[in-house]
Amino acid sequence: MIISKALFVISNTKVNKCPSDNRREYAFIGRSNVGKSSLINMLAGRKDLAKTSATPGKTLLINHFLINDDWYLVDLPGYGYAKRSKEGRAEIERIIKSYILEREQLTNLFVLIDIRLKPQTIDLNFMSWLGENGVPFGIIFTKADKLSKQARQMAVKAYCEELLKEWEELPPYFITSSEKNIGKEDILDYIDSINNCIEVEED
Numbered sequence: 283m284i285i286s287k288a289l290f291v292i293s294n295t296k297v298n299k300c301p302s303d304n305r306r307e308y309a310f311i312g313r314s315n316v317g318k319s320s321l322i323n324m325l326a327g328r329k330d331l332a333k334t335s336a337t338p339g340k341t342l343l344i345n346h347f348l349i350n351d352d353w354y355l356v357d358l359p360g361y362g363y364a365k366r367s368k369e370g371r372a373e374i375e376r377i378i379k380s381y382i383l384e385r386e387q388l389t390n391l392f393v394l395i396d397i398r399l400k401p402q403t404i405d406l407n408f409m410s411w412l413g414e415n416g417v418p419f420g421i422i423f424t425k426a427d428k429l430s431k432q433a434r435q436m437a438v439k440a441y442c443e444e445l446l447k448e449w450e451e452l453p454p455y456f457i458t459s460s461e462k463n464i465g466k467e468d469i470l471d472y473i474d475s476i477n478n479c480i481e482v483e484e485d
Contacts, residue, residue: 283474287350288326293343295377297384301346306480307354307387308473310422311378312394313405314360317424320460321394322347322357325469332357342374344381353477354387362404382417390418390476392469397423397437397457401444410448420454422469427459 291301312318319332331347345357358381359374382388391412395405412419423441426434434457442452454472458465 283470285326285349285470287348288328288331288355289348290331291346291348291354293345295343295373297344297380300344300381300385300387301354304387305348305353306389306477307346307356307385308390308392309356309358309381309388310392310394311358312360312422312424313362313396313402316360316394316396317460318357318360318394321422321424321458322355324458324460324463324466326355342377344377353389353473356381356388361408382412383415388417389480390420390473392420392422394422394424395441397426397434398428401441406444406448409445409453413449420456420472422465423455423457425459425461426457426464427462 292299294300310318310322322332323329326347326349332345342359344359347355347357349355359377361374361378382391393405393409393412409419409421421441423438429437438455438457442455445452456465456468456472458469
């Protein structure tokens, strides 16, 4: 798939204010400072579609971008930012969970993981929660350019081994680098394959 058109549509904090046209939605989420905005910009081939910031925890809204007039890319708030107040963290959790559980158009959720870090409890717990609620998701390992190819493979292997302690099978996963444009085609082709399968089922 090639993204030829990417248009910002709306930002909000309430699911009932999301677009009502029933297009499929692919949402992206991860811990603060995981490189989500940079990844979204890489996928779209735009430098400024999603606003990047040196300050973690800046995305506080559900952001919808219309892709190729066909589906929505959804930028969700980052979780786990320790410097946010208790009330602020609770509000972010409400926004995230209400979208994930109530948004019928959500087709797949991509959970972003910094490939340089050992498996973090907050990410593992979040993915367990997704599994318990039957939410289809894939994993995107970010910042792969920060490691050698061998270290990259070892990090992913270790992460997969940790997941298999709880999961019978692994979710789809992708290795990416926004800096080096790694993984873009794999993710977009995966989205395209899901869209094609859904269209066949609908026919």
